[in-house]
């Protein structure tokens with residue numbers, strides 16, 4: 430699958446994704462993944478940062494509120510339009526641009542840090558995206574990114590429930606299948622039926638890679654691994670937001686912090 434096909438797919442998702450996530454239906458993001466990501470993030474106050482694959486900008490805004498001077502790119506123009514509208518409503522000094530993670534529109538050694546929230550696994554050429562991120566970081570700067578967990582969200586995944594509807598196991602298959610652009614159709618889990626019918630499912634091209642492939646791509650890009658975080662819902666969160674309870678069985682996402690050597 431080519432970058433143009435990926436852009437078209439995300440462009441088709443962008444309006445509904447923005448509405449549904451802003452209405453609070455992206456519970457994994459809001460309740461678990463973003464808080465875990467921000468907890469792992471080093472201090473960014475007064476640093477110049479780039480958010481890669483920013484979507485409608487919710488997470489970019491969170492990083493900007495920590496005092497960073499943020500720039501952000503996304504391949505889908507409609508996401509960028511929604512992000513810019515939010516910037517007009519709540520100015521945080523964020524500069525958004527439409528762009529592809531594999532050819533970032535920035536000079537070498539520009540940023541003190543970069544983030545990529547749940548976006549790099551959606552790029553067909555992840556190796557090139559990691560190399561590009563490395564190129565635009567200044568020596569000593571870090572990239573922190575989250576992806577669907579390569580080990581526990583393999584190409585075929587099912588959450589198994591007991592007779593009481595409790596999530597008790599995760600079934601995974603196809604770990605070594607390097608799928609390239611298979612379209613997965615889904616809704617945010619708690620989205621009401623009327624919105625499902627109105628908007629249809631998101632259609633997301635998937636590019637699954639194994640954990641060892643991710644480590645190889647990171648090191649070949651010239652980056653060194655600093656930290657892995659595997660978000661797991663607390664008992665309290667799992668009972669408040671049952672959607673994320675399966676992360677107590679196995680993680681849904683992996684947060685990785687890597688560094689460009691000095």
Ligand SMILES: C[S@@+](CC[C@H](N)C(=O)[O-])C[C@H]1O[C@@H](n2cnc3c(N)ncnc32)[C@H](O)[C@@H]1O
Pocket residue numbers: 432435439440458481482483484485486487488502503504505508528529530531545546547548549551552553
């Ligand atoms: C799962 S969404 C995450 C959006 C946002 N980071 C968030 O956390 O809400 C993945 C995003 O990656 C973007 N994306 C996919 N391929 C891309 C590419 N090659 N370059 C830049 N952005 C890309 C999509 O348009 C989409 O906004």
